[in-house]
Amino acid sequence: MVVTEKVRDFNLDHIFDCGQCFRWNKEEDGSYTGIAFGRPVNICFEIDKEEENQGRLSIDNIDEKEFNQYWKSYLDLDRDYGQIKAVLGEKDLIMAEAIKSGQGIRILKQDPWETLVSFIISQNNNIPRIKKCIEGLCEMFGESAGNFRGKRYFAFPKPEALAQLTEVDLAPVKLGYRAKYIIETARRIAADNASHLKEEHTDLLTLEQLCHAETQKGYEYLMSLCGVGPKVANCILLFGMGKHESFPIDVWVRRVMHRLYGIEENDMKSMSDYASENFGQYGGIAQQYLFYHIRQLEK
DNA sequence: TTCCAGGTGGCAT
DNA sequence: ATGCCACATGGA
DSSP states (O other), X not given: OEEEEEEESOOHHHHHTSSSOSSXXXXXXXXXXXXXXXEEEEEEEEXXXXXXXXXXXXXXXXXXXXXXXXXXXHTTTTSOHHHHHHHHHTTXXXXXXXXXXXXXXXXXXXOHHHHHHHXXXXXXXXXXXXXXXXXXXXXXXXXXXXXXXXXXXXXXXXXXXXXXXXXXXXGGGOOTTHHHHHHHHXXXXXXXXXXXXXXXXXXXXXXXXXXXXXXXXXXXXXXTSTTOOHHHHHHHHXXXXXXXXXXXXXXXXXXXXXXTTOOOTTOHHHHHHHHHHHTGGGHHHHHHHHHHHHHHHHO
């Protein structure tokens, strides 16, 4: 168990229920249990009594070394969201409202491969079913990650594992027409990884390397994959590659941009322009506040 | 029954 | 470059 005191601008519901991740579940005590990096953990956050905007973060089932190696950046703990919210809140009244409803959001830095497959599954699909599909995929084809609090966990399957499968193998996971996209993409990634190991075309970057490359370069590579269009590519850049300026436009964000900002419903160009002009390097974070906000309004 | 869900590929203009 | 439409699946 690793405990961090005085964590600010942090709320588990906002982080794990804003559609950026699919493998976390809320416990009765308000904590969340899930798995990342092949490690099941429980994350608990208690607000300080005297200071409302900060609290104590506890992660069970890891040690200090793993915390520093993976979890600190996964939870984006070194970023000052207070400062970001101050900047974004000045932009317009709608954003100021959206920040209020999702004040504790943080953009997770997830595994790029897992994010890639997860968001291929997400297309034309709803969040509860996306979660079921991903759990099925992990249970059938992921390596065992051991037991935690009485439940068995499985890591997200590697590209090389999915690359060997056929649509028949995947049928029990109920991915629908997305199954063939995932097989084709897994084969591309596995092949690109292999050719990279053999030091063939060194201009080809792996998903990990694209995290450190220019956003545009990552976008172009992702767009060349089967089942990846503009929306999914931007989600992978944002949630799996740390590219916080990416502004994914889905049905919900379209709804916000239309109803609240008055932009024509199918004018994605204007929506994207509005984001880059007003939210700039924080576009993706702004997008998450808007996404969370409109979904709260619908409930 | 029909509609919808964190859209994209394929095909026709 | 842009506009349609089919696409699996399950819940409302």
